[in-house]
Amino acid sequence: MNFTLCSSSSELRYPLVEGLPYTNKNMLESEPFVKVDKFNKKDNTQVFNHDAGKLVMSSNLMPQCLNGSYVGKNNLKEPGWKLEFVRTLLIDNYDSYTYNIYQELSVINGVPPMVVRNDELTLKDICYYLYEETSFDNVVISPGPGSPTCPADIGICLQVLLDCWDIPILGVCLGHQALGYAHGAKVVHAPEPVHGRLSEVEHNGCRLFNDIPSGHNSGFKVVRYHSLVIDAESLPDELIPIAWTSSMDALSFIETQKSDFSSEYAAGYFSEKLKNGSYSPFSHSGKMRSVKVLMGIMHSTRPHYGVQFHPESIATCHGRQIFKNFREITEEHWLNSRPSFIKKRNFDYTACLQMPQRLFTEVPGHQQLVNNADGQLYSKASRSSLVQNSESNASCSGMVDMVNLLHPSAGVKYLKLRWKKFKHLAGTVGGAKNIFCELFGHHKAENTFWLDSSSIEKRRARFSFMGGKGGTLWKQLTFKLSERSDKILKGSGFLSVEDAQGSSSSTFLDEGFLDFLKKEVLSFCYDERDYEGLPFDFHGGYIGYMGYSLKVECGASSNCHKSKTPDACFFFADNLVVIDHCSDDVYILSIKEECTSTTPWLDNTEQKLLSLKASATEEGGEPTLQALRSSKCQGSFIVDKSREEYIKDVDKCLEYIKDGESYELCLTTQMRKRIGEMDSLGLYLHLREKNPAPYAAWLNFSKENLCVCCSSPERFLRLDRNGILEAKPIKGTIARGATLEEDEQRKLQLQYSEKDQAENLMIVDLLRNDLGRVCEPGSVHVPHLMDVESYATVHTMVSTIRGKKRSDVSAVDCVRAAFPGGSMTEVQAAGNTTGNHFRVTTFGESHGGGVGCVIDGCPPRMPLSAEDLQGDLDRRRPGQSRITTPRKETDTCRILSGVHEGVTTGTPILVLVPNTDQRGRVYDEMSVAYRPSLADRTYDQKYGIRSVQGGGRSSARETIGRVAAGALVLAYVSQFQKVVLPEELVDHHTLTLDQIESNIFRCPDPEYAEKMNAAVDAVRVKGESVGGVVTCIVRNCPPGLGSPVFDKLEAELAKAAMSIPATKGFEIGSGFFHLDDQGKIRTRTNRSGGIQKKQNTVTRDKREIELRALDCFDPCVVPRAVPIVEAAIALALVDQLMADFAQCHMFPINPDLQDPVRQPLVEAMEAAA
Structure with missing residues (x-):
């Protein structure tokens, strides 16, 4: 039995454990789990002092609970009240x-x-x-x-x-x-x-x-x-x-x-x-x-x-x-x-459907699609009960009026659709190929498109769409991401628009291409009666491609590569020809502004089609096409990566999967072949003949000197007029057999392949997720799972995912939710990784299990062992002298991956240094108090976590990973470039490197080393500390490192140096400053002074000359530098402030100290009592 007595039960909340109620701080447990508060085993009674003045007694008898498990059945009576919904x-x-x-x-x-x-x-x-x-x-x-x-x-x-x-x-x-x-x-x-x-x-x-x-x-x-x-x-x-x-x-x-x-x-x-x-x-x-x-x-x-x-x-x-x-x-x-x-x-069902308003208005990056779904459900529920806000003229919490968003009144273009149908025409004029070549194949088929269902077997694709430049509404959109779109202006870029008359304009899109395209599509309106009777759902509009770099507009963190081609190109197709391969009918469509009554393109195209039919009838046979030539080319394709490099990439992918960083990685490479001048359309016609596919495509953006020749059996997304959104991914492919028996065996081999089933299942679950973002709740389903479909050259494993698009999202929203198709977006850990090409990620805490690093980008076949890293780790190891922390750590490193038989493999190198002298109890008192001059409060305020592991990631012990990676880098750059290592800089005739290292201050001047020793002793006995200066010299640094403006080498070096814990300043080059006796800041050199005088210099071919710069220079740049410095600092700060604000400060931070993450439950209960 179970009973609870207290002075005021209505004031307490009773959480439930397997149907047994217990009070807010008083946890009833079966006998093996008695841990909290004082427990009288004799009579199974707990007595608590809860909230001063309330006496709570509990008794718990659980005869069905054995070996610490809960009862298998709930013995409570069926409750009289049930939640109508659960939030x-x-x-x-x-x-x-x-x-x-x-x-x-x-x-x-x-x-x-x-x-x-x-x-x-x-x-x-x-x-x-x-x-x-x-x-x-x-x-x-x-x-x-x-x-x-x-x-x-x-x-x-x-x-x-x-x-x-x-x-x-x-x-x-x-x-x-x-x-x-x-x-x-x-x-x-x-x-x-x-x-x-x-x-x-x-x-x-x-x-x-x-x-x-x-x-x-x-x-x-x-x-x-x-x-x-x-x-x-x-x-x-x-x-x-x-x-x-x-x-x-x-x-x-x-x-x-x-x-x-x-x-x-x-x-x-x-x-x-x-x-x-x-x-x-x-x-x-x-x-x-x-x-x-x-x-x-x-x-x-x-x-x-x-x-x-x-x-x-x-x-x-x-x-x-x-x-x-x-x-x-x-x-x-x-x-x-x-x-x-x-x-x-x-009772108040409708009001409770509202979600917190702050979650809608203040959470950064939260998809409005989710908000709108809740708003939609709220609207349905409110039909039977009108809920008014307590404040006058205030809207309901979190509700968004999507009607105005999806049907904007400003800038709407009212269009008229005109069309004609020609029954059974396609076959009589030679089919889709002949129609395209006759209507659009002239002048190298410039500015044309052809969504080509070249394989129509089993009715997988019924319609083909084709067209070109010519209508009054035609235009071409060309979008290129900004160079800085990955860093600050995410997704922003330059849009070029060319209209039907050939006029071009360019603009900068702050919000990116997809937002622009969405507004464009939503701005077009025409009467539904205009397309009644048409058996297809595309009646004109934008046709083109999106490059993978546009993933930065779809949630990806960054782009690793810059595309040489535009990131998006689209035609606005106002005139098009549609072929129904099922009925052999041909349709011609034209979109006009509502005020226009003439249809010249429809009339001209009708005459061309009829004349094409007449000529075919007179010849009495299938029409022939003029041969489309492609220039001959010699040689074979060249693969971007060698077999060895590709296998190493596979190994790297396996490492990511092993560490739980991804479910599935799609590794690809490219094959290239230079063929010189050629007929692009001829190449596509050859491709569609050799490899017919239901979703082939031809796009010719002649202004960009760019053609797309596509022969794909796979369709990314389809949205029909009824709002049904469908994805049909292919995962699993095998070549067809030479005989009927072999072909059937290969089909069964694909169907029963566990590898292909796993891949297909992953992609199905992924696309269910993507469609689930934009579809009505409960509508996403899979009518066909892992079906095997046969094409001209291959068998494929295909699944179909469908859902009902929500009324508050657009077609572009659907693309954004699912793009790139079949991808797992990488989420990079913020602040723990440095480098773009040679990437180093450090991990671990000072008083946790260990610290270390992951090094990605090291070339293969480089000799490396743990001993190569251990030397520098020993140099930074604690406990070496009286001026370092007494913590006894060996800092012995282990290389867990990326090295085989003494050489690097080209895959990520994981270096681990276990903590052997953790001293966690030293921080018990500090777990509830901030240590002055350290990052405790900053860490707590940013993450809301009071770490008891010695400062968490802000501890100086984190630098072990940097030192290990630095030791590897020193060995690498000494081979790649003639970088001088430390031992080569020492004048061995007067002092050896070993002698310098034996000096606890690592000072090359013994006399100054003694002065340093005395200074440190003086502050150490007072319990204080003193700073100093470390000078790092790089010789033979190759010219041209870094890039102008924001990524200067000096800026990158300053960032690296200032990220080291306790660093307070950074100087570079010859402009080192010092304080004179009066405390004034002075530079030791002035090598740029007198720049308007004749000065010695060198030319590009390294000749020494005298040069007098005749340009205008300030004799003192300080006054004008003030706003420049202010602006530079402001730009850097706003970038960091925006990132920090979006991540951590959208809502108020609790000013009270947070409990330590690892504080045991018993201590928390005792403290509450």
Whole structure:
């Protein structure tokens, strides 16, 4: 039985653990888990002093709870009140599958969740919405790339798991790992990376798996995307394993479809194995009984759950039931804690559908598409009940009027569509090829397009569209991203527009190309009656291409490469010819401004088509085309990367996947062949004949000297007039066989390939996510999964994903949500990586498990061992003398990847230096107080985390990774360029490098070294410290490094030097300054003084001459330099301020000290008592 006594029950909130209520700070536990407060084992009674003056007594008898597990069944009576809907805060860890969870929760909960990125809100904000505004009933933490041990990967999630202990929380994949890591479990590499593969799962019958079978052949098969797992042996007592793999064998999708599972067998197996929820393959001490992988955990006293697999995947069995069970857990939780609140909220159903206004108006980078979906649902609910804001003339919270956005009144162009149809004409005039060549093939087919369904077998593509320049509304858009679009003006660039008369104009688009295109498309209006009777959905508009660099307008962090071609080119096609390959009909269409009545293009094209038909009839046979020549070319194609380089790239991809940074990487390379002058259209006609495809395309942007010849069986997206959005990705291809028997064998080989199934499954889940961003909740579905389709030369594995587009998004929004197709957007850890080509990422904390670095970009075949790095690490090691920290660390490094048999492999090099003298308890007192002159407060205010690991990432011990990488770089540059190493700079006749290094100050002058020694001793005995100057000399530095304006070499060097902890100043070159006796700043040299006099210099060919500069120079540049310096500093600051504001300061920061991340629960409870 369970009873609770208190002076005022209405003042307390009662979170729920498996249907058993307990008060806000008083956690009732079964006997093996008694940890908190004083517990009288004799009578199972806990006595607490809660909030001064309230006496709370609890007694807990759980006869069905064995071995630390929850009861398998809920013994509570069916509640009289249920939540009409459940509001979920969905924390997105920058994952590619978050919106699959969004769609599932929208259906299960009755209202879409609110999606926020893991770095958009502070803990104070989340707690405010959870506890003060009661805006959400539960929290779901999404999957994501990376590891929960990396703050940049996991964001706010660890704090939410630790502080929001009485809120139902479900963690998926990375969220599951975060639940374990937050409470002390270890996250390690899985026995092998598992991505897009299925496993059978057993569970212990806990509430999360209610009505779900368990074990081998039970039918409970789940999809896994992960490289890391929670080490079951490291689980603390408060975390209970609730699910695990039945075996180490992965299953293919075809196997899951042909399962011989029967409900009768499963019921018997289920009841036999679960034993009232007590069954587990792990003893609670953590010893594994098998090699089974942990798939689920729960907290013993909190309503917190985690699953390693992906319940939202299209191929996971019973995935929706898991989300349904979590909803029921949430309902029971609040029913037992605040039943009166549920009654009130259900009564005021419409008002409660509103999400917090601040989440809409203040969260940076939050997609308005999510907001609008909530607004749409709110509008539907408000039809039966008008909800008015308490303030007059105020709109409802978070609501956006999308009608005005999608149908702007200003700048609307009202167009008229005219068209004609010619029945059964195409075949009689030679088909699409002949029509295009006769109508548009002249003058090298300049400024023409052809969306060519050259393969129409099995009606995969029914229509072809073609056209060219000629109409009054025709124009060409050419967009090129700004050079700085990756850094500050993200997505901005230059747009050039050429109209039908040949006039050109150029403008700079601050908001990028896609925003411009969206406004353009939404500005065109014409009557729906104009296209009644047309069997196709494209009636004119923009036709062109988007380059992959435009991903910076779709959420990507940056572009690594600059395209030589325009980033986007589009025609506005106002005249076009359409061929219906099913009926052989031909349509001609023309768009005109509403005031125009004449249709000259339609009339002329009709005459050409009829004359073409007449000539074909007179000749009495199939018309022939004039031969289209292409110049002969010798030689073969050249691959950009050699076989060895490509294999190394594959290895690098495998490393990223192993470390959990990606589910799937599409590695490509290019083949090139210089062929000189040629007939581009002739090349395309040859291509479409040799490799016919349903989605072939020809685009000729002659002004840019650019032609696109495409022969693709794959369609990215399709949006029809009814708002149905469809993606049809291909993953898995095999060449067709030479014989009918071999062809069928290859088709079966593709269908049963686990590799191809995994790839296809990953891309299907990805596109379900992308469509889920813009489609109505619950509408995204997969009518065809992993079908094998046969084409002229290949068999392919194809899936179809469909959804109903929301009314508040445009066609361009749909493209933005899914572009680039099939890509996993990289999320770079902010502030931990330096370099663009030679990239170094440091990791670890001063008093954590270790520190180190990942070095990416080192060339292959370079000799390297740990000993090569150890020398410099020993030079910075602590505890070497009385003037360094007494911490005893060996700083012994280990190279874990990127080196094989003593040489580099060209793949990322991981260097690890374990911490052996952590001294964590030294920081106990500092965990609640800031250390003066250190980064404690700054770190806390920025991230909301009070690290107890010695300053976190701001600790000087972080520089170990830099030193290790620097040692490698010194060895590299000494071979690549004639850079002089330190030992070569020493005059060995007077002093050796060893003698300098033996000096604790590393000062080459023994006399000054003694003075330094005395100065340091004087301040050391006072408990103070003193600074100094380090001079670094680089000789033989090649000219031309860096670039003008913002990326000067001096600027990059200053950034690198100033990023070193405790650095307060940076000087470079000959203009070193000093203070004279009066404290005035003076420079030691003035080599630019008198620049208007004759001076000695050298010419470009290194001749010495005298030169008198006749230009105008200031005798003193200081006065005019003042605004320049102010502007330069302001530009640098605003860039950093914008980034910092967007990441961390959209909402107020809690001025109170945060509890340490690792503070144990017992201490927190004792402090509260």
